[in-house]
Amino acid sequence: MGRYDLALIGFGGVNRALAELMSRNGDRLAEELGFALRVVAITDLRAGSLVDTDGIDLAPLLAAEPGELSFAGLAGGSADPRNEWVIREVPADIVVEATFTNPTDGEPALSHVRWALESGKHVCTTNKGPVALAGRALKRLAAERGVGFEFEGSVLSGTPVLRTAERMFGGLEITGVQGILNGTSNYVLGRLEEGVELSAAIAEAQELGYAEADPTADIEGHDVQLKVMILANEILGADLRREDVFCEGISSLSPHEVRDAVSKGLRWKLVGSATRHEDGGVDARVTPLALPAHHPLAGICGPVNGVAFHTDLLGTVTISGPGAGRTETAYALLSDITAIHQRHADDDSAPTRLAVKETHRV
Numbered sequence: 178m179g180r181y182d183l184a185l186i187g188f189g190g191v192n193r194a195l196a197e198l199m200s201r202n203g204d205r206l207a208e209e210l211g212f213a214l215r216v217v218a219i220t221d222l223r224a225g226s227l228v229d230t231d232g233i234d235l236a237p238l239l240a241a242e243p244g245e246l247s248f249a250g251l252a253g254g255s256a257d258p259r260n261e262w263v264i265r266e267v268p269a270d271i272v273v274e275a276t277f278t279n280p281t282d283g284e285p286a287l288s289h290v291r292w293a294l295e296s297g298k299h300v301c302t303t304n305k306g307p308v309a310l311a312g313r314a315l316k317r318l319a320a321e322r323g324v325g326f327e328f329e330g331s332v333l334s335g336t337p338v339l340r341t342a343e344r345m346f347g348g349l350e351i352t353g354v355q356g357i358l359n360g361t362s363n364y365v366l367g368r369l370e371e372g373v374e375l376s377a378a379i380a381e382a383q384e385l386g387y388a389e390a391d392p393t394a395d396i397e398g399h400d401v402q403l404k405v406m407i408l409a410n411e412i413l414g415a416d417l418r419r420e421d422v423f424c425e426g427i428s429s430l431s432p433h434e435v436r437d438a439v440s441k442g443l444r445w446k447l448v449g450s451a452t453r454h455e456d457g458g459v460d461a462r463v464t465p466l467a468l469p470a471h472h473p474l475a476g477i478c479g480p481v482n483g484v485a486f487h488t489d490l491l492g493t494v495t496i497s498g499p500g501a502g503r504t505e506t507a508y509a510l511l512s513d514i515t516a517i518h519q520r521h522a523d524d525d526s527a528p529t530r531l532a533v534k535e536t537h538r539v
């Protein structure tokens with residue numbers, strides 16, 4: 178059986194959850210997926226960097242409290258993340274980018290992805306910044322270098338909405354998408370309906386691993402703005418910039434307004450949409466809407482998200498599932514690695530046999 182060596186960039190909720198999946202279920206996953214996984218490098222702003230080309234023992238790292246983890250003093254460890262060196266020089270097959278999403282310029286994740294692709298490494302990421310702000314250029318770079326660039330987790334976490342649309346909607350004309358695309362704000366709206374204070378509801382979403390490092394992006398709609406750009410660019414063939422997507426978040430709603438709507442049979446939801454017009458232009462926006470109970474998105478609650486695709490032949494097709502969560506998003510990375518395996522299984526970048534891998538040393 179072949180194997181992929183991974184470099185994990187960022188060791189927060191999502192990449193730790195991926196490491197946990199590998200540590201707990203590695204043998205079962207290898208048997209089921211047909212390839213093994215091993216982590217050879219980890220970088221993190223707080224913990225530093227750790228490299229072991231024979232494979233990092235994940236168990237002791239996962240046993241440490243996240244805030245207390247430090248790689249300094251470990252063999253192959255350093256207090257400095259050394260992202261560029263790790264990404265370019267460590268012989269990993271796949272760079273897994275899961276640092277924070279920066280909605281303004283996508284950095285530092287954008288550079289991480291670019292360095293990896295330039296070095297001929299596959300990339301999978303849950304980071305919305307690089308995909309929304311530079312997706313086209315990064316896909317071109319990946320194609321030039323003959324490597325994969327996968328980002329299923331950037332929209333609806335582990336729910337396979339992008340790959341489903343790409344692979345299963347052949348022959349359909351998609352005229353628009355409308356969705357609840359942020360787990361935190363949807364969870365918070367539900368808690369406001371139940372009488373919980375806004376700040377307490379946000380703190381719960383942070384504790385549960387749904388929120389961004391800065392939850393302003395969830396509440397003010399910037400996270401949804403990026404996801405609308407990704408959906409429009411990937412599925413409607415648009416080339417939207419951030420300023421093309423009108424954005425209003427949920428902070429303008431009072432808790433009273435949210436609760437009062439329920440008594441009138443309405444539910445406030447933060448809705449992102451993109452609609453293609455006959456002239457080819459795409460109108461895209463993020464805005465809170467009070468949806469009537471019969472609307473396909475009205476019953477989508479908590480960290481669950483949903484996307485309704487408007488199509489010519491099938492009418493509306495709605496996909497719903499987890500929109501946030503550490504393990505759910507780690508699953509998206511696993512599905513990306515599987516996609517890389519399936520797409521590249523017949524070329525030189527397919528996982529090298531163990532015997533060959535073991536000759537690699539930094």
Ligand SMILES: NC(=O)C1=CN([C@@H]2O[C@H](COP(=O)(O)OP(=O)(O)OC[C@H]3O[C@@H](n4cnc5c(N)ncnc54)[C@H](OP(=O)(O)O)[C@@H]3O)[C@@H](O)[C@H]2O)C=CC1
Nearest residue numbers: 187188189190191221222223275276277278303304501502
């Ligand atoms: N959690 C979820 O439900 C989902 C998350 N995502 C996306 O996945 C990504 C990761 O999310 P999540 O794990 O929850 O976020 P976390 O904030 O838990 O983890 C991000 C990690 O990256 C580290 N980091 C930040 N900057 C750097 C850097 N320059 N170099 C190395 N490490 C760095 C952070 O360190 P420090 O803490 O010290 O800043 C932190 O440990 C984000 O982009 C997010 O938007 C996508 C879908 C769902």
Ligand SMILES: N[C@@H](CC=O)C(=O)O
Nearest residue numbers: 359360361387388389
């Ligand atoms: N903070 C985001 C995480 C997934 O993208 C959300 O709450 O949806």
